[in-house]
Amino acid sequence: MEDEPFKSVTLLKNSSSIGIISNVVPADFDGDTQMDFEGDRGNVTKHLASSVKHSVTKPQSSGFVDMDGDLAADISLVTDEGIEQLDNVHGVFHNSHPIFTYPSGMKNGNRGQATYVDVDADSKMDVLMPSCVGDSCDIWVLSKLEWHKLGVSFDSGGGTMWSFVTPEKNPKGMERLPVTLRSGDFDLDGFPDLLAVLQHPNTDGEVFQRAYILLNVGCSGAGCEMFPRTYRVSWTTTLHDHSDRAVLATFFDYQENGILDIMVTTYNSKNGYQTHLMQHTFEQDACFIKVMVASGVCSDNCPAHRKPYGINQPGPAAKFSTLDTNGDAQVGTATQLTQSAYFSLQQPYIVFGLGQTPNFVDKLYIGIPHPNGTDVRTRSWSSVIPNSQLIIIPYPHDEPSSWSNKLFVTPSKLVLLTGAALLGTCGFLAMMVGILHWREKVEDKKEKLQDAHKFHFDAINSKEIEFITQCFDSGVTTYHTVSWRSHMWCATDILNSEFLLRRAWYSLRYP
Incomplete structure (x- = not known):
């Protein structure tokens, strides 16, 4: 049976009267489990009868994400003026928030794609956005309705400053991609980390372009009172051959063990684009x-x-x-x-x-x-x-x-380790029980021997008492007794009960 050919189906049709449809975002907006589309028509974006007040940024990085913590996905629109949030109320999206206008340091800069992640692990979604003014770059976060600059240092040491690769900085022959921060908890500490491509030109005019991990760390020092977290570039972690230029980098659980690996696409003039997988050997037991x-x-x-x-x-x-x-x-x-869209490259989980x-x-x-x-x-x-x-x-x-x-x-x-510790504990307890049991058997044996050699004074008659007294008075120090009643004599040859006899004699003589 021959395979059926692929069919071409029109999902979205445009007409000249409504302008050009662009920046299409697929998602299940109306909750019917069927994929819908959000799109930009000219300078107005419409979805479920909700309008936005400003033009959507192109290329856009809007998200279908739960922003208010009610587990119902809202719409976050990235516009030219700021972030507009459409809350999902009983299945209808309401534009009830004022626009979160970009600060001056962002508005006049070259902004990248928005990334939606809980940066400070407070169960509230934040919005991360990179921004560059010339070669000076920063990362901004929208948290609790306010923008904060995270103050990330891009100095790798010795005054070597790195920056994000903005579209116009991509070398000829490479795709002009927007700056995108891709998130994932690389060290599993509960605070999502980032992957980014950074660039640094040297004095010879050669450009180094590499992928780096930005670890989510606690913030200390001036400016940290406004937001408790920041990012630190892991300069010592090598993700690819540094002779190639990194283009894209993202997290992916390739080994299906819950530990995030890294995929990097690089470019060189000889081999073109190549994709590499860096398996993460995780040493910590998180x-x-x-x-x-x-x-x-x-x-x-x-x-x-x-x-x-x-x-x-x-x-x-x-x-x-x-x-x-x-x-x-x-x-x-x-x-x-x-x-x-636009190489978001998010994990499917x-x-x-x-x-x-x-x-x-x-x-x-x-x-x-x-x-x-x-x-x-x-x-x-x-x-x-x-x-x-x-x-x-x-x-x-x-x-x-x-x-x-x-x-x-x-x-x-x-x-x-817990299993090994449990087995070790059980083995130790079993050994202690064995030792105590052995000691108890030894003590029981000694007690039985002592009981076998004890005098039962209540059963000794006067004749036997007189015999014992005579033996001691005669100076004999060892005695052999086969039977008290049939054979009784003092002897100096063989006896193993001298101590018992002495104790018995003293007990009888000095009651």
């Missing part, structure tokens, strides 16, 4: 939970007695809460596939780092988009095993209590 929310639909009628898996799609939101090793609250939030916290995750919350006029559709699970991968099947969509999850557990070194 924990994680990995979540993928499926669509819960079938391509046709669902088979009987079989739940539909579907595929992962944009929009499902997840958050968790638990306690760390110090007993403090640990939380986090993320939205699956917030963006899908959510990975939450837990740090070195082997405790059960107290609560895991999942929410999916919901139709117009309905409440948020959410479900929670308790006591989730750390180092587990969960596939959530939200079926039926309107019955969250019937949703199911498939859980796959990845044992960590800590589990093996």
Whole structure:
């Protein structure tokens, strides 16, 4: 049987009366599990009867992401003037917030793509955006309705300053890509890290272009009172051959073990574009939970007695809460596939780092988009095993209590160490029990021997007492007794009960 040829289907049709449709973003906006489109028509973007006040940035980096923490994905629009947020209220998007205008340091700069991530792990989504003025670059974060500059140092030492690769800086022959920060918890400490491509021209005019990891670290010093986290470039981590120029870099769990690996696309004039995989050998014994929310639909009628898996799609939101090793609250939030255009290269799942916290995750919350006029559709699970991968099947969509999850557990070194410690403890206890049992048997044997040689004074008659007294008075120090009543004599040859006889005699003579 020959394979059927691919069919061409028109998904979106334009007419000259409404202008050019651009910046299309696919997502399930109306909660019917079918993919919809958000697009820009001229200078007005319309979706579900909601209008924005400013032109969307081109290339755009708008996101379908839960911004207010209710597990219902909202729309975050990146415009020329700032960020506009359309809240999802009962399935209808309302533009009820004032625009979050760019600060002067961003507005006049060369801005990159927006990245949606919970930077400070407070279970509230933040917006990261890189910005460059000339060769001076910064990273800004929109958190709690305010913009903050993170003060990232791009000095690799010795006064060597690096910067983001803005489109006009890409060498001839390379794609002019917007600056994009791609997030992922590389060290699984609970704070998402970043991957970025940086550039540095040397004195000979040669340009170095490399991919680097930006680790999410605590902020200390001046300016940190406004936002508690910042990023530090890991200059010593080599991700590719430095003779090639990095173009794209992203996180991906290639080994399916919850530990993020790195994929890097490089370019050189001889071989062109090449993609490399850097497997992450993770030495620390940190924990994680990995979540993928499926669509819960079938391509046709669902088979009987079989739940539909579907595929992962944009929009499902997840958050968790638990306690760390110090007993403090640990939380986090993320939205699956917030963006899908202009090389967003996001992971098709959510990975939450837990740090070195082997405790059960107290609560895991999942929410999916919901139709117009309905409440948020959410479900929670308790006591989730750390180092587990969960596939959530939200079926039926309107019955969250019937949703199911498939859980796959990845044992960590800590589990093996715990097992070894348990076996060692059991072995030690067994050895102690054996030693105590042996000592008790020895003591019992001694007591039996002593009982066998004891005098039962109540059974000794006067004749026997007189015999013992005569033996001691005669100066005999050793005695042999075969039977007190039939054979009694004093002897000096063989006896092993001298001490008992002496004790008996003294007890009888000096009562």
